[in-house]
Amino acid sequence: MLVAAILLLIFIVGLCIGSFLNVVVLRALSNESIVFPGSKCPKCQHKLLWWHNIPILSYIILRGKCGFCGEKISIQYPIVEFLTGVMFVLAFLKFGVSWDSLFAWIIGSLFIVIAATDWREKVVFDIHTYLLIGVGLLYAILVTAVDMYQYHKLMGQFSFTTEWIVGNSIASTLLGIIIGFVIMEIVARIGYLIAGSRAFGEGDSFIAAGLGAVFGWRMLLVILVLSVIIQVIITLPIYIKKEFDDKNWMTIISLGAFFIYTAAFAMAANFGWLSNQIAYVASAIVLAVIGIFACREVLRGIKNPENRTYLPFGPAMILAGFIILLL
Numbered sequence: 364m365l366v367a368a369i370l371l372l373i374f375i376v377g378l379c380i381g382s383f384l385n386v387v388v389l390r391a392l393s394n395e396s397i398v399f400p401g402s403k404c405p406k407c408q409h410k411l412l413w414w415h416n417i418p419i420l421s422y423i424i425l426r427g428k429c430g431f432c433g434e435k436i437s438i439q440y441p442i443v444e445f446l447t448g449v450m451f452v453l454a455f456l457k458f459g460v461s462w463d464s465l466f467a468w469i470i471g472s473l474f475i476v477i478a479a480t481d482w483r484e485k486v487v488f489d490i491h492t493y494l495l496i497g498v499g500l501l502y503a504i505l506v507t508a509v510d511m512y513q514y515h516k517l518m519g520q521f522s523f524t525t526e527w528i529v530g531n532s533i534a535s536t537l538l539g540i541i542i543g544f545v546i547m548e549i550v551a552r553i554g555y556l557i558a559g560s561r562a563f564g565e566g567d568s569f570i571a572a573g574l575g576a577v578f579g580w581r582m583l584l585v586i587l588v589l590s591v592i593i594q595v596i597i598t599l600p601i602y603i604k605k606e607f608d609d610k611n612w613m614t615i616i617s618l619g620a621f622f623i624y625t626a627a628f629a630m631a632a633n634f635g636w637l638s639n640q641i642a643y644v645a646s647a648i649v650l651a652v653i654g655i656f657a658c659r660e661v662l663r664g665i666k667n668p669e670n671r672t673y674l675p676f677g678p679a680m681i682l683a684g685f686i687i688l689l690l
Contacts, residue, residue: 373455374448377468378418381447384472385440388479391488407432418444439479447475453689466502467688470577473498474681477570481677487566492573496540499576503536532579539575539583546587547571563676570677574684582687590676590683598674617657624653 390397402411409431417424422441429436454467473495480486510531547568554562575583606614628637628650637643 370452370455374452377448377451378444380451380468380472381444381475382416382418382440384447384475384479385443387476388439388443388483391476391480391491392484392486404429404431404434406434418448439483443475443479447472450475450685457689462505466498469498470495470688471685473573474684477573478678478681481566481570481675481681485564485675487564487570487677489566489569492566492569495570495573496576499536499539499573499578500533502577503532503579506532535579535581536576539578539580540572541575542580543571543573543575543583543587544568567676567680570680574680578684578687586680586683586687589686590680593682594674594676594679597679601674611660614657614660617653617660621650621653621657624650 386402387397400410402416403409404411407429409429411430419441422436425436427436427438428434450471451468454471455464458464458467473491477487477491477495480488480491547563547570548565551561551563551565551568554560571583571587574586578586603615603618606618628646631637631646632643637646
């Protein structure tokens with residue numbers, strides 16, 4: 364019973380923090396102070412009453428509309444509040460009563476702000492990514508200091524060996540910042556070769572640097588791979604629907620053939636039907652040819668700006684970071 368009460372309290376605190384994060388997101392997009400003026404309706408500018416600011420409950424009581432002018436309230440408000448509350452609870456369940464929980468709450472809050480601005484307006488603010496990098500560096504410094512103190516307490520004089528200098532948390536964080544930014548910039552500039560423009564904005568490079576600061580360079584690589592998978596899962600249905608709407612049948616047929624043949628190839632390999640080396644190589648060559656043809660059709664469409672399907676990559680990286688943080 365006590366545990367349930369503590370978790371409920373943490374969830375409520377998370378809801379309140381989520382309400383503040385909504386202010387941070389919207390005030391950043393409108394270039395206003397997060398302190399002044401007080402909460403107001405973005406349409407009629409009427410100052411909100413105290414009971415208009417109760418997380419989630421106010422949205423339900425007001426039926427998703429402003430209490431003065433009837434303007435529809437963005438669904439972003441209760442979603443951000445609820446997600447922040449859930450994040451606070453999950454982080455506490457993961458790390459317990461510790462400094463790790465505090466850092467997880469701060470990092471998770473920055474994640475939500477960055478993802479919200481990127482998803483809403485495809486904008487990543489430097490200050491938010493700089494704060495993420497700063498928090499990651501601060502955590503690495505504290506972890507390193509604690510490790511050095513514990514070593515000195517147990518073993519006596521601490522020695523700065525080459526192995527320690529290369530493998531400590533600060534070094535991992537610094538490498539994570541550099542590697543994250545460099546990898547994303549390289550990938551972004553490859554877009555010039557394929558579509559004549561960057562594959563994504565510079566803000567995504569700073570998000571990767573922030574993730575590298577928080578998780579270190581080794582885990583950063585896992586996050587980047589996971590974020591690509593998430594982005595494909597989210598984008599593919601939207602892309603295919605757009606191709607159907609535009610009646611790009613060759614692209615649809617080539618992608619369909621690639622996915623069907625890939626599934627058949629994997630099934631055949633799993634059941635041992637391709638144990639014959641010649642059959643395996645021949646099937647792999649056919650798969651490669653279909654894949655190359657499908658890629659050619661997709662790239663042909665990407666080169667035409669009107670045919671591009673763009674979703675910001677930042678939220679996928681943030682979601683991947685959440686998964687790694689909580690796992």
